Amino acid sequence: MNYDKNKLGKMMTGSVVPLMFLIISVIAIPLSQFTGVYLMDQIVTRLVRNSFLVLSLLLPIMAGMGINFGMVLGAMAGQIGLVFITDWGIKGAPGLLLAAVVATPIAIILGYFAGIVLNRAKGREMITSMMLSLFIAGIYQFFLLYLCGSIIPFKSAGMLLSRGYGVRNALDLGVAKGFDNLLKINIGGVGIPVGTFLIIALICFFTIWFRNTKLGHDMRAVGLGMGVSDSAGIAVEKTRIQSIVISTVLACYGQIIYLQNIGTLNTYNGADQAALFAAAALLVGGATVARATIPNAIIGTALFHLMFIVMPMAGKYITGQAMIGEYFRMFISYGVVTLALILHSWKRQKDKDMDRLSFRIDAAKPASK
Amino acid sequence: MVAIKGFIKDFGWPRIIIGLFLLALFVAAPFFGVRVDTSLNDVLVRFGMNAIMVLSMVPMIQSGCGLNFGIPVGLIAGMIGAVVSLEFNLVGLAGIVVAFIVGIALAAIFGFLYGLLLNRVKGDEMIIATYVGFSFVFFMNMMWLILPFKNPSSVQGFKGEGLRVTISVEDYWYHVISDFLKIDVSKYLIIPTGMILFFAFMAFLVWGFFKTKTGTAITAVGSNPDYARASGISIDKMRIVSVMLSTMLAAIGMIVYQQSFGFVQMYNSPLAFSFPTVAAVLLGGASVNKASILNVIIGTFLFQGILTMTPSVINSAINIDVSEIIRIIVSNGMIVYALTRKAR
Numbered sequence: 001m002n003y004d005k006n007k008l009g010k011m012m013t014g015s016v017v018p019l020m021f022l023i024i025s026v027i028a029i030p031l032s033q034f035t036g037v038y039l040m041d042q043i044v045t046r047l048v049r050n051s052f053l054v055l056s057l058l059l060p061i062m063a064g065m066g067i068n069f070g071m072v073l074g075a076m077a078g079q080i081g082l083v084f085i086t087d088w089g090i091k092g093a094p095g096l097l098l099a100a101v102v103a104t105p106i107a108i109i110l111g112y113f114a115g116i117v118l119n120r121a122k123g124r125e126m127i128t129s130m131m132l133s134l135f136i137a138g139i140y141q142f143f144l145l146y147l148c149g150s151i152i153p154f155k156s157a158g159m160l161l162s163r164g165y166g167v168r169n170a171l172d173l174g175v176a177k178g179f180d181n182l183l184k185i186n187i188g189g190v191g192i193p194v195g196t197f198l199i200i201a202l203i204c205f206f207t208i209w210f211r212n213t214k215l216g217h218d219m220r221a222v223g224l225g226m227g228v229s230d231s232a233g234i235a236v237e238k239t240r241i242q243s244i245v246i247s248t249v250l251a252c253y254g255q256i257i258y259l260q261n262i263g264t265l266n267t268y269n270g271a272d273q274a275a276l277f278a279a280a281a282l283l284v285g286g287a288t289v290a291r292a293t294i295p296n297a298i299i300g301t302a303l304f305h306l307m308f309i310v311m312p313m314a315g316k317y318i319t320g321q322a323m324i325g326e327y328f329r330m331f332i333s334y335g336v337v338t339l340a341l342i343l344h345s346w347k348r349q350k351d352k353d354m355d356r357l358s359f360r361i362d363a364a365k366p367a368s369k
Numbered sequence: 370m371v372a373i374k375g376f377i378k379d380f381g382w383p384r385i386i387i388g389l390f391l392l393a394l395f396v397a398a399p400f401f402g403v404r405v406d407t408s409l410n411d412v413l414v415r416f417g418m419n420a421i422m423v424l425s426m427v428p429m430i431q432s433g434c435g436l437n438f439g440i441p442v443g444l445i446a447g448m449i450g451a452v453v454s455l456e457f458n459l460v461g462l463a464g465i466v467v468a469f470i471v472g473i474a475l476a477a478i479f480g481f482l483y484g485l486l487l488n489r490v491k492g493d494e495m496i497i498a499t500y501v502g503f504s505f506v507f508f509m510n511m512m513w514l515i516l517p518f519k520n521p522s523s524v525q526g527f528k529g530e531g532l533r534v535t536i537s538v539e540d541y542w543y544h545v546i547s548d549f550l551k552i553d554v555s556k557y558l559i560i561p562t563g564m565i566l567f568f569a570f571m572a573f574l575v576w577g578f579f580k581t582k583t584g585t586a587i588t589a590v591g592s593n594p595d596y597a598r599a600s601g602i603s604i605d606k607m608r609i610v611s612v613m614l615s616t617m618l619a620a621i622g623m624i625v626y627q628q629s630f631g632f633v634q635m636y637n638s639p640l641a642f643s644f645p646t647v648a649a650v651l652l653g654g655a656s657v658n659k660a661s662i663l664n665v666i667i668g669t670f671l672f673q674g675i676l677t678m679t680p681s682v683i684n685s686a687i688n689i690d691v692s693e694i695i696r697i698i699v700s701n702g703m704i705v706y707a708l709t710r711k712a713r
Contacts, residue, residue, distance in 0.1 A: 066496075120709035126496040127438070128708045134644065135705050138697030146691065321531070324511055331507035338500040345490035345497065 017336065018286045021303045024332075025310060032313035039309065041190045046305035047298070048180065048196045049261045053278045054297040055203050056250035060125075061292045062211070063243035064223030067279045067337075070114045070129035070244065074251025075271035076140045077107035082256060082265055083144065083167055086174055087154050093182060093195075095175040096260055103252045110136065111248030115241030122226070126289075126341075133275065141268055167267050176263035196257060203250065204294050210246075219243050223290070254278075280304055280333045283340035290344060307332065383706060384654060387671050387699065394678040401685040406558040408678060415673040417547065417564030418629045419649065421571050421622035422642060423669045425615045426650040430660040431579065432611035433591035434487055436647045436704070439498030441506050441639035442483050443619025446476035448509075451624055451633045452532060455523050455541055464542035465628060472620040480616030484609035502643055510636050523633075536633040547629045564629060571621065572662045578614070587611050591658055648672060648700035651707045675699060 029039070053071070060068040081103030085095045114132055121128035148154060149165035161168055182195030210216045218239045221229040230236050255274065259265055282292055284307075285300020308329055315325020377385065398405050422440065429437045450472025454464045483501065490497050514531040518524055523536045549563025578584045589597040590607045598604055627633050650660055653668020680692035 117705065117709055123492065124495060124708060126493075127499065128705065130496065130499065131644075131701055131704045131708060135698065135701035138694050138701060141697070142691070142694045145694070319515075321514060324514055327507050327510040327514075331504055331511065334500055334504035334507060338497065338504045341493065341497050341500060342486065342490055345493040349489065349491055 015286055017284055017340065018299060018303060021284050021307055021336075025303065025306045028307070028310045028314040031317055032310040033317065034310065034313065037189045039306070042309050043302050043306055044190055044192055045261065046309075047301055048193055048200075049258045050278065050281060050305065051200050051298055051301045052203060052257045053251060053254035053274060054281045054301050055200070055207065055294065056247050056254050057278055057282055058207055058247075058292050058294070058297065059210070059219065059243045059250075060247050061287070061290065062216075062223050063219040063240055064226070064290070065118060065129075065240060065243065066126040066289045067275075067282070068129055068244065068247050068251075069126060069275045069279065070118070070133050071247060071251035071254075071278065072133035072271050072275045073110040073114055073136050074107045074248035075255035075274045076136065077103045077110055077248070078252040078255035079259070079265060079267070079271060080106055080140075080143070081252070082173060082175070082259055083148070083159075083171065083267070086171055086265075087156055087159055089156065089174060091174040091178070093175075093178040096178040096256055099175065099256055100253055103256065104249060107249045107252035108245055111245035112241060114248060115244040118244060119237045119240055130275070137272070140271075144267060169267055171265040171267060173259060173263055173265055175260055178260045179257060180261055193261075196261070199257065203253075207294060215239070215242060276333060276337065277304075280336050283336055287340075288344050289341060304333075304336075381654060383703060384652065384667070384671070387652060387675065391671060391674045391678060394674075394682045397686065398678070398682050401682055403681045403685055404557055406555055408681060410558045410560075411677040412670070412674050413565070414547075414561055414629065415677055416669050417561050417568060418626045419622070419646070419673055420568045420665065420669045421625055422619055422646050423622075423649045423653075424568070424572060424575060424662070424665045425618035425622055426646065426655070427575060427660045427662065427665060428578075428587065428611040428614040428618070430650070430655060430658060431591045432587045432608050433594065433658055434608055434612060434615075435495045435498070435657055436651075436707075437498060437615050437619075438495055438643050438647060439483060439502040439505075440615075440619050440643050440646055441502035442479050443476050443616035444623045444639040444642055445505060445509050446479050446616065447472040447620035447623025447627075448633060448635060448639070449475055450620060451538070451627055452518060452523055452536065452635075455536065455538070455633070456518055456520050458520065458541075460541055462542075462545060465545045465624065468542070468624050469621060472624055473617050476617040476620035477613055480613035481609060483616060484612035487612055488605045488608055499643070503640065506637060506639050513635050532635050534634070534636055536635065537631060538627060538633060539631055542628055543631050545628055546625060561629070564625065567625065571618065572665070575614075575618070576662050583607070583610060644704065645672065645696075645700050648703045651703045652699075655707075656710060657707055672700070 053075070056071055056074065057068055060066070078099070081099035081101075084102050085099040088098075090098055114129065117132055118125045118128055145166040148167050149160045154160055159168055159171060160166060177193075179196045179199060180193035182193075183198075184191060184193050184195070186192070211220070218229070218234045219242075221232065221234055222236050222239045226236050229239075251274070255271065258274075259270070281300045281304040282297055283300065284304040285296035285298070287293065287296035287300065311329040311332070312322060312325035315328050316322045319325075395405065395408070398408055422444075425440065425443060426437050429435065447468075450468040450470070453471045454468035457464075457467060459467050486501065487494050487498065516532075517530075518532055522540070523532055525531050525533050546563045546567050547561040550566070551562055552560040554560060579588060586597070586602045587607045587610065589600070589602060590604050591611075594604055597607075623639075649668040649672035650664055651668065652671050653660075653664035653666065655661070655664040655668065676692075676696060679695050680690065683692060683695075684690055
C-alpha cells in the first residue's frame with residue numbers, strides 16, 4: 001500500500017506540472033485567437049532560441065547541485081563575446097563562432113569561480129548561485145559601462161554612449177540569424193532553421209555521451225551522495241566545479257544562439273531573466289531539482305513558451321486589460337519554479353522523516369522481543 | 370596587537386572596509402562641495418525609513434529560517450494596509466493607525482501561511498522564500514488591477530479602476546511619524562526624532578520578546594534544533610511564530626517607509642527591497658543563523674550611509690555615476706560572502 005502510494009506520488013510529481021500547463025494552454029489557445037500556423041511558427045522560434053539555454057542546466061542537476069541559477073554568468077560571457085564581435089564588424093556564422101571563441105575563456109573563468117564559491121556553500125547552492133549571478137552582474141555592468149571604450153579600445157564609435165565610453169543599452173547585432181539562415185527550410189508557412197536545430201541536436205548527443213564517460217558517472221555519484229563518493233575516491237569538489245564550468249560554458253553558447261535569433265542585444269539586462277525562464281521551462285517539462293532529462297528540457301521549452309505566447313492575448317481578451325496577462329505569465333514563471341522547489345524539498349523532508357521512523361521501528365523491534 | 374587582531378576578527382573585514390570607506394566619504398564630502406549636514410540628514414532619514422524592515426530579518430534568522438528573502442510577503446501586507454486606510458479617507462494619526470492595524474493583521478495571516486510553507490521545506494528556506502516573494506508580488510500585481518478600490522487619489526485617473534503605480538499620501542498621513550518631536554538643527558538638517566524613536570520602540574519590543582520564554586525557545590530552535598526538540602520545544606510552532614513576527618515587522622516597516630517617502634509604491638516595488646534589506650543586516654555583522662539588534666543598527670547605518678554618500682560625493686569628485694554599480698556589488702557581494710561562510 002505504502003509502496004503504491006509512493007509510486008503514484010512519483011508519477012504525479014513527474015507529470016502533474018506538464019499536464020497542468022498543457023491544460024492551461026489548451027484552454028487559452030482558442031481565447032487568444034491565434035492561428036495554428038502562427039503558433040507553430042512561434043514555438044519553433046522559441047525552441048531554437050531557448051532550448052540550448054535550458055539544456056545547459058542539466059549537468060549541475062545531475063551533480064546534485066540543483067538548478068544552476070549561476071548560468072547567467074555564462075550568458076553574460078556570451079554577451080561580452082557578441083559585443084566584441086559586433087565592434088569588429090564580423091558578420092554571419094563565422095562571427096558567431098568567433099564570439100563563442102572569445103567568450104569561452106571568460107565563461108570558463110567565471111564558471112571556475114562559481115564552482116569554488118558553490119563548494120563553500122554546500123546545501124544552499126541554488127540561492128548562492130542566484131546571488132552570485134546578481135553580484136557578477138554588477139561587475140559585468142562596470143566592465144561594459146566604464147571600461148569599454150575608455151581602457152578597452154573600441155573601433156566603432158556608434159556602439160558607444162554619447163559621452164564617449166560605455167556600450168550603448170541596445171545593440172543591433174550584425175551576426176543576427178547567423179546560424180538560423182544556414183539550411184533554412186519552409187514547411188507550410190513555418191520556417192524551420194535546420195542549422196540551429198543541428199547545433200541543438202549536437203549538444204543533446206554531447207550530454208548523452210557525457211553521461212557515460214568516467215566524469216559523467218562521477219558526477220552522478222556525487223549527486224547521489226557526497227560522503228559516499230568521497231570515500232569511493234572521487235574528488236567531490238573538483239567534480240562539482242567541472243559540472244558548473246561545463247554548464248557555464250554551455251549557457252554562454254546558449255545565450256549566443258538565443259541572441260542571434262533575436263537579433264538585438266539588450267546590453268545591461270538581457271541576461272537577468274535567462275536563468276528564471278530556463279529553469280521554469282525545464283521544470284514545466286516535468287524535471288525536478290534532482291532529476292532532469294533531455295525530453296524534459298525540450299518538452300518544457302515548447303510548453304512553457306506556448307503559454308508565454310498565448311497568455312497575454314488570452315488575458316487581454318478575457319479581462320480587457322493587457323497588463324493582467326503580462327503579470328499572469330510572470331506569476332506563472334515564478335510560480336512554477338516555486339512550486340517545483342517546494343515539491344522537491346517537501347519530498348526530501350518526508351523521505352528523511354520516513355527513514356528516521358523506520359530506523360526507530362528497527363531499533364525498537366529487538367527491544368520488544 | 371592580539372587585541373587588535375581579535376577585534377578585527379570579531380568585527381569582520383567587510384564591515385571594517387565599508388566603515389572606513391564611509392568615513393572617508395564623510396571626510397571627503399566638504400572638499401567636493403557636498404554639505405555634510407545635508408548628507409547627515411539624508412542618512413538619518415533613510416536609516417529611519419529602512420531600519421524596521423532590516424529589523425524584520427532578526428526573528429527569522431534567530432529561529433534558523435535563514436535570511437528572509439521573502440520579505441515582499443510582509444511588505445505587501447503593509448501596502449494593503451496603506452491602501453485600505455486611504456480607501457477610508459482617513460487623515461493623520463487615525464490613518465496611519467488603521468494602516469498599521471490592517472497591515473499587521475494581514476501580515477499575521479500571511480506570515481502564518483508562509484511559516485507553514487517554510488516548515489515543509491527545511492533546509493531550502495532561502496531559495497524558496499526568494500521565489501515565494503517574487504511569485505507573490507506578481508500575483509498581487511494582478512490583484513491591484515482587479516480589486517475594487519475606489520478612492521480617486523489611489524486609482525488610475527483615466528480608467529477609475531486599478532491602483533496607480535505610485536499613490537501619494539501627501540494629503541493623508543505624510544510624515545505623521547517622521548515629524549513627531551522633530552528637531553530642526555539647521556535648514557538642511559532635520560532630525561526625524563519620531564521615526565528613530567519608533568524604531569527604538571520596535572527594537573525594544575523585539576529585544577524584550579527574545580528575553581521571554583517563547584523568545585528564548587525560538588533562539589534555541591535556531592541554534593540547536595536537536596537540543597530544542599529534546600527539551601520539549603515544538604520546533605515547527607516556534608518557527609511559525611518567528612516567521613509571523615518577521616512578516617508583521619516587515620509590514621510595519623513598509624508603512625513607516627511610505628509615510629516618510631510620501632508615496633505608496635505599488636506593483637513591482639517590493640522586489641527592490643529584498644536583497645538590500647538582507648545585505649544591510651549582513652553588513653551589520655549578522656550571519657545566516659545569528660543576528661542581533663546591534664547588527665541591525667550598524668548594518669542599516671552603514672548600508673544607507675554608502676547609498677546616500679556615494680552618489681553625491683563620488684559623482685562630484687570624478688563626474689562618473691558609479692553609485693548604482695557600487696550598490697549592486699556591495700549588497701550582493703555581502704550576501705554571497707555570508708552564504709559561503711561556514712554555518713556556526
